[in-house]
Amino acid sequence: MTFSVNRLAGACLLAAAAGAGLSACVPLAIVGGAAGAGTLVLTSERRSNETQTADNTIEQNAQQSVINALAGRGHVTVTSYYRKVLLTGEVPTEQDRQLVESVVKGTPSVTSIVNELAVMPNSGPTQRSNDTYITGKVKARFLDANGVPTRAIRVVTERGSTYLMGRLTAQEMAVATEVARQTAGVQRVVRVIDLIADPAGGSVSPAASPASAATGAVAPVTGEAAPGVVTQPVVQTTVQEARPPIEVQTLPPAK
Template sequence: MTSVLNRWTAILGLAVAAASLGGCAAAVVGGAAVAGGVVATDRRSPNTQVADQTIELRASSRVNDALGERRGHINITSYYRKVLLTGEVATTEDRQRAYAAVAGTPDVVGVIDELAVLPESSLSQRANDTYLTGRVKAGLLDANGVPANSIKVLTERGTTYLMGRLTPREADLATEVARTTPGVQRVVRVIDFISEQAALHPSDPTGSTPAPAPVSSVPSGGAGAAATPAAEGAVTHPVTPQPVEVQQPPIQVQPLPPASR
């Protein structure tokens, strides 16, 4: 009982932090602050985790240079060098500039553009998104057969994103947890599917499936949702339209050279 109370206390604390910090809180929850505590159980090697964090910093700097004061509310999340863009920008042109800036960042192999041309989300919306992220993470921790510490979770305007390197079975279990979490309106999966053998030996690349990370969108399990398996009816498309990028399998990257300044 005490552990459950502690978990929900932590979730509420995240919501309060989001209300105080705005967009920064979501980046911290989904990025280095949480990842630093689960390095030992993350399926990415330490070098890959550092590479993803470096990509996020470089991409953020490039977006700032491209948009300046028009940046809006943009979250940049890298996992296995595939970058997810979420948030809001003022115009279609700003969205295109942000995409181009991220796609041109060194070591990025794919970009999933989920930016919306909308007014920036409110602090209360961001707090609710952070709260939902915490609830999904708690559900993943409680679920049997789900490598919770190997799944990156973030929520934007009620849509929860799952990023990871998972077997089809693990992906379906994680999706079911997310879509049945009260308040989640939609689930988008950015998953590199791997074999059961690769899941047991994540440092051995021979067991990985040479396929791009698909993006799957499924309905949530809210009121009125059909009680169907999570994968049914999902619309899947490649992470990026450039064939040269989508052909690359998930890899463990080597240490990056010092960034040029």
């Protein structure tokens, strides 16, 4: 029953998204790290109630602190997953960019920060509406894709760049990446992913993920052809030096 409802929801959202064309080139970047193994359920939330509460609290507290610090400047979105914070949006100066990161760094329970803020004028209502539309299309296609744990992935889109956050197996990450890359309007896919062991047995190191995605060893996605890929590095800062740093990798162009 759950599967049928998911497919129906995906179909409805996809119908609303129909009519848009594919982007010609979708760059791809990866920010990943290793996490412990565990039993996985495809459609379930992988965070404990405690972790979900911590993420919600981080987002609320950090967002308010950023608003107070910028005093009306910029447009910043704070997204937390497993206490790892992604910063997206626009700020007017490099000093503001560093200020936001510093403020969020001081938020209790934050373990690391991926700072994707751009120094540029704020995006307008049309751009933000389009980003929301793209995010909805990606989520809808996840619902209808085989092998994507929809409730274990956070999706954020800023100025056509779609960010995927979560704890996934290498196969799940590869499939989710291909689905996002093939979604109309997506200009770049950035993965902020912790790799976990496959429940079928065996573990996968972060170093294995670029090869699996680059060679196309993923479940087929129907309906749209994969666009070309131009790699784009992601720069991030590790907040707590006591924790293993997040490994930053770039992928070669997809064939």
